[in-house]
Amino acid sequence: MKRRFKYRAYPTLAQERWLYAELKHQKKLYNYMLEMRSQMWEYGSVSVSMYEQINPLSKLRENSHYSEHPQDLQVSTLKRLNAAYDNFFDRCQDGKAKKKGHPKFKRSVRSVTWSVRKSKVKDKATGTFKRVRQKPIRKTGTRLDRLKVPKLGEVEIRRHRPFLGDPKEVTLKKTARGWYCFIVCEVPDTLKCVPKSACGIDVGTYDFLTTSDGETTPNPRFYRTAERKLAKLQRVLSRRQRGSKRWYKAKDTLAKQADIVACQRLDFLAKTAYSLFHHKGFDAVVAEKLKPSNMVKYRYLAKSISDASWGMCFDWCDWVAKRDGKHFHQVPPHNTSQTCSECCQKSPIKLKLSQRVFHCPSCGLKLDRDHNAALNILHRAACALRGEVWDAILYETRNPLLQQACWG
Ligand SMILES: [Zn+2]
Helix, strand or coil: CEEEEEEEEECCHHHHHHHHHHHHHHHHHHHHHHHHHHHHHHHHCCCCCHHHHHCCHHHHCCCCHHHHCCHHHHHHHHHHHHHHHHHHHHHHHCCCCCCCCCCCCCCCCCEEEEECCEEEEECCCCCCEEEEECCCEECCCCCCEEEEECCCEEEEEECCCCCCCEEEEEEEEEECCEEEEEEEEECCCCCCCCCCCEEEEEECCCEEEEECCCCEEECCCHHHHHHHHHHHHHHHHHHCCCCCHHHHHHHHHHHHHHHHHHHHHHHHHHHHHHHHHCCCCCCEEEEECCCHHHHCCCCCCHHHHHHHCHHHHHHHHHHHHHHHCCEEEEECCCCCCCECCCCCCECCCCCCCCCCEEECCCCCCEEEHHHHHHHHHHHHHHHHHHCCCHHHHHHHHHCHHHHHHHHC
């Protein structure tokens, strides 16, 4: 399993200038190699592989400006291009994909990546040589440690927590509010625990999350809160002369505000996912298999659905479960809020979104709409685990009177 650790980086002005030049060079290299691949295919029907582009790189570096830039970063750029092509080929093979999406030319590159090299180290006890991975960070014993960047030197980073496992890859990224360093480490897989408690979760725009125990998490609506501020900044930007100094200044301010909203959302989702497994203590969490990209097409709710970002929440639940040896499942979403969780009868009248209480006409159950849905999701997962088909058999399995009638 791979884990990524994120730290804040503080390059000096001169280092920042070097990094900007590097980003520009990597962008040019990416576009150049992309053009080469597409032209080779267009005119000669020749497919160029990643190694056919990496191998001539050393020749290209002789007596040219290419040698001024670190080879590790150039190789990573070519790997990135290859990954884009691999995804494109996957989409071509997949019949369901609507858009094939050929890799595009990049307008800008925001990050540089390099892999941490191994070096030969002599073992003093046995006298033999071993290949040991170099340390990407130098400890200083002060508040700021130093990150080793190829050809540039050392950049100050704030290592607020130690990384675990074997560091393999380092990325330096420029965001609207500064530079960040990511260290990807190889960590041993965690064994899955035997689930002793489970909960179903129903996500919505009214309450962000309702568990099958009836607990709710309010929807923070980060975008809605910042919407007026963002609109004002956008208005300022549109009034300035495009390309002028003041225009760039306004653009930066807007980007910073948008970044704040994104970070707030990420923080909230990560903490919510963590609290489900650790603070509330569930070993297994079950959610619906929603397709937010399709739901966004319903234009009256599009902004609220995008703001809630349920897909990201499920991704985080999946990741936390994988990391800590817990379980996360997703079940089909149809009719979870239209079915009674007590007697499993589907409501004859479709419940409107504004109706917050589910009232069952057949058994008289009155329950909060989302709580009812969360219970249904949990039952649905339990049935799937037992190998039952939900709609047909569930009514009998959950109704003890009918069970007696069926089984004598
Ligand atoms: Zn009922």
